[in-house]
Amino acid sequence: MIYNVTALLSGELGASRVYSIEDESISHEDGDFHGISGDVKLTRTDRGIFLRSEVTGVGVNECSRCLDSAITVLHTVVEDEYFPLNGDLGAGSSLLRQEVIGEEEIPEFWVDEANDLDTSEAIRQGLISETPMVPLCRPHCAGICPECGTNKNTNPCACDIEMIDPRLAALLEFKN
Template sequence: MQINVSQLLKSVIGTERTYTVESALNIDNQEVTFTGNARLVKTDRGILVTGQFSADILSECSRCLSRYLQHLDFVIEEEYVPTMDIVTGTDLPLPEDPGTFTIDNHNILDLSEAVRQYAILNMPLKPLCRPDCVGLCISCGANLNVTKCTCTAPVDPRWEKLVEIKSFDS
């Protein structure tokens, strides 16, 4: 996801370029293909990147532990600052914020790290293979989405006497 922005850096503030990008990135030790559109706008400090991206990531359900494809749609918005003056070729001071994205000395803007970070931020904390996932049986570990188990539900010891009274009445 590298874009040469030398001409855009020479342009006046407010100049825009739009790119369609597709690239594979490594997230959680798996190759994930990202597709999207990026809009680059020249600012007084550098280049503002806004874009809509999507990908399908292999995830594990937090209830039943099944593997499934999690679809992600997310928007990025980051400003990239150059490390070298485009006119004079002199080095510019690095930004004070260590999280700032930079344009390298060859005027290449690399979207990969920003897209990777935004994808990780947009992944669900408790991924579910489907909204009505039942999960696993707490006794035998059977996947209750696939099969019904014959385990009896454990009785809370505080309610044992009440269960005995109820079974005596029936």
């Protein structure tokens, strides 16, 4: 998901290129995404390259109830502007860089010295923004039993019955 944008950067404003993404993966300590497919459109702006990407992908997280894998199909539209690090593109591009850095907020995305534009972090952030706050392995995950630690999806435990026991015991006591 890295594109060389030398030609775009030296081309006319508004010129664009479209690429397709097929079955890519992004690995990150905060979670992996697989099966990423969609398209990427790169457009030359007066300051750099504008990225618009629409992708679907599969996120793998931990189920918030039972800690099994929670697999979610995600769809996102990403729009970000990339600024060129390369000062040798002519047309005042190094000035442009200083101007951009001079802004209060330093941009997050850059075209590197070799004019390569890496879309993965922008797309990863887009997919993360679509990831549910409370991922579940299945719609009605039964979770882990707080008493015995058993995963109740696969192996129902007897704790619920035991938890009723004290009340039953009290009733029996009352009867006696």
